[in-house]
Amino acid sequence: MDAEAAVVGPLAEDLRVLNELSVVSEVDADAVGRAREHLEAARAILAEKTLDGPYGVRFTADGRQRSWGNAAVGLRNPIAPPLEFVKDDDGTVRADYFLRRGYEGPPGLTHGGISALILDQVLGYTATVNGCPGMTGTLTLRYRNPTPLGALHAEARVDRIEGIKAFVVGHISDGETVCVEAEGVFILPRWARERMAAEASAVTEAPAQD
Numbered sequence: 001m002d003a004e005a006a007v008v009g010p011l012a013e014d015l016r017v018l019n020e021l022s023v024v025s026e027v028d029a030d031a032v033g034r035a036r037e038h039l040e041a042a043r044a045i046l047a048e049k050t051l052d053g054p055y056g057v058r059f060t061a062d063g064r065q066r067s068w069g070n071a072a073v074g075l076r077n078p079i080a081p082p083l084e085f086v087k088d089d090d091g092t093v094r095a096d097y098f099l100r101r102g103y104e105g106p107p108g109l110t111h112g113g114i115s116a117l118i119l120d121q122v123l124g125y126t127a128t129v130n131g132c133p134g135m136t137g138t139l140t141l142r143y144r145n146p147t148p149l150g151a152l153h154a155e156a157r158v159d160r161i162e163g164i165k166a167f168v169v170g171h172i173s174d175g176e177t178v179c180v181e182a183e184g185v186f187i188l189p190r191w192a193r194e195r196m197a198a199e200a201s202a203v204t205e206a207p208a209q210d
């Protein structure tokens with residue numbers, strides 16, 4: 001982990017813990033007031049200098065991609081569980097992750113929208129690392145069984161690629177039972193196709209160099 005990650009990663013982790021405590025703390029009103037004074041002091045420090053827009057995608061000096069603001073994988077984003085992916089030799093992508101009690105939907109269970117967030121990211125990443133990057137065109141979910149909170153597993157594989165479209169399938173399980181199944185269509189957008197075509201044509205038309 002680089003030096004910046006070592007600073008901002010723990011901040012996001014602190015905020016994940018605070019998110020959960022906001023839901024489950026049972027301290028009295030006076031204690032909540034005291035905690036909020038500390039949080040206000042922290043907010044004022046962090047707000048001293050901020051970006052003007054979203055974090056976006058940045059690159060390290062050695063070319064690695066940083067999606068630190070991403071809501072599913074972002075190192076800096078306390079909303080992200082975060083997910084960390086492992087790619088198998090056959091192209092399957094897996095992630096073991098842990099959902100705290102702040103991700104609750106039905107009582108005691110994972111919110112269905114959070115499962116959608118995770119599957120969107122896992123399936124989209126799978127398309128990308130298998131050579132067919134694109135935006136989510138369609139994501140279809142089947143909630144087969146209730147999804148608990150806590151330790152969970154997601155995985156995905158490319159079913160087929162048709163030109164600019166990757167059809168990816170995956171699921172979330174609690175380690176034993178499949179809870180949510182997903183199918184996604186990931187499409188290289190028209191603007192990206194046009195840019196790639198323009199770049200290819202510029203290379204073809206460039207005068208030969210001696």
Ligand SMILES: CCCCCCCCCC(=O)SCCNC(=O)CCNC(=O)[C@H](O)C(C)(C)COP(=O)(O)OP(=O)(O)OC[C@H]1O[C@@H](n2cnc3c(N)ncnc32)[C@H](O)[C@@H]1OP(=O)(O)O
Nearest residue numbers: 120121124125128135136137138165185187188189190191
């Ligand atoms: C390391 C990086 C990892 C990245 C992981 C990312 C995970 C997260 C991904 C997201 O959350 S992305 C955010 C959610 N998605 C969007 O906001 C996408 C918004 N929609 C669009 O940008 C465009 O509608 C889209 C890129 C999906 C398609 O626009 P195009 O102008 O490229 O479509 P076009 O009309 O040229 O159609 C191209 C083909 O796709 C098909 N198509 C278009 N829209 C579709 C759709 N929505 N679903 C399925 N197929 C679709 C269309 O029928 C056609 O098929 P054929 O070539 O077979 O004729």
